[in-house]
Amino acid sequence: MRTLIVGAGALGGVIGARLLFSGVDVSFATRDAQKADQLRARGLRVTGCGPSIHVDVRNARALDAWSQRFELIILATKAHDVPDCAHLLAANGTLLPIQNGITADRPSSLGGLSNLGATMLSTGDYEQRNFGHLLLGALRDEDLDRAELVGLHLRQGIDARVSRNIRGAMWSKLLINCSVTTIGALAGTSMRGYIELPEGRALFDAAYDEALTVAQAAKVRLEPMVVDPRPPADRDAWVRSLLSAYGDLQPSMLQDLQRGRPTEIDVINGAVVARGRELNVPVPVNTAITERIRSISRGATKPSLELLRATLCPCRRSTGTT
Numbered sequence: 001m002r003t004l005i006v007g008a009g010a011l012g013g014v015i016g017a018r019l020l021f022s023g024v025d026v027s028f029a030t031r032d033a034q035k036a037d038q039l040r041a042r043g044l045r046v047t048g049c050g051p052s053i054h055v056d057v058r059n060a061r062a063l064d065a066w067s068q069r070f071e072l073i074i075l076a077t078k079a080h081d082v083p084d085c086a087h088l089l090a091a092n093g094t095l096l097p098i099q100n101g102i103t104a105d106r107p108s109s110l111g112g113l114s115n116l117g118a119t120m121l122s123t124g125d126y127e128q129r130n131f132g133h134l135l136l137g138a139l140r141d142e143d144l145d146r147a148e149l150v151g152l153h154l155r156q157g158i159d160a161r162v163s164r165n166i167r168g169a170m171w172s173k174l175l176i177n178c179s180v181t182t183i184g185a186l187a188g189t190s191m192r193g194y195i196e197l198p199e200g201r202a203l204f205d206a207a208y209d210e211a212l213t214v215a216q217a218a219k220v221r222l223e224p225m226v227v228d229p230r231p232p233a234d235r236d237a238w239v240r241s242l243l244s245a246y247g248d249l250q251p252s253m254l255q256d257l258q259r260g261r262p263t264e265i266d267v268i269n270g271a272v273v274a275r276g277r278e279l280n281v282p283v284p285v286n287t288a289i290t291e292r293i294r295s296i297s298r299g300a301t302k303p304s305l306e307l308l309r310a311t312l313c314p315c316r317r318s319t320g321t322t
Helices: 010-021 033-042 141-154 166-187 191-195 198-217 236-246 252-258 269-278 284-297 305-319
Strands: 003-006 026-030 044-048 053-055 060-062 070-075 089-097 111-114 118-122 125-128 134-137 160-162
Touching (some): 010 044, 010 118, 089 141, 166 236, 166 252, 191 198, 252 284, 284 305
Parallel strands (some): 134 160
Antiparallel strands (some): 044 053
16 A cells, blocks of 8 residues: 655654554655655654664655655644645545544545654654554545555554544544643643643633533544543542643643644634534633634743633633632
């Protein structure tokens, strides 16, 4: 299965390196020719969790330089930065986005997500932070066999699992992203840095519960991830489980803000806001978080615990909590 990975950041680089190391034919499409040249010159190196490897890269070009067609194209870019690469799909080829948030379905597309933690140290040099996996699945019944074949192909080099409810899994991850990730970006710290503060815990609970209400109103059948997506009445142990998994990770959205890059807020909290409004579900907390992150992106303010507190106060008034 001829495979093209679009994007050679942390996720695309680690996936590609592991596949190449296992003998899979993988090509890379980058934003520009300079990065493609660097990948060919340096190869890919992965350290951290799992075996440390270094592999040569023979096939890397800027996306607009590719004309060959591929049976599988993996989109490992940010959700707001998805290039048009449908013209590179072979007949009956498959598009596999591995991205955060809820994005629109595309023809010949599967759903996908990753809990594989990785950091790009420099072009072609990556640190794998956990023993995570890819989860993929069919968004339409007619693509069930397609999903199984892609999963079988990817398992040659990485832990790839096929879900029969990928849409529910994507929503379950969205619930975590719109609380753990974006509140960390708002506060300028990891989950552990804010969750033990009363205001941090209150904003986390409010954002998560609001997004959960939207998912339930949309009749999404949520999938267990690190935790059951439906927290118990006494959720302290439930929060500790999330803290164990995500507590010390720097949110990727915070990294984007620090580097002056666009964030994925519109397909995370912004997606909850849009769907909530469609379903007439009040979404003041996720609306406030979305507006604050956009404000940071514009340079109008900076991430801080004070900004977290300032976000919580009007939310409490609008929801009637104290």
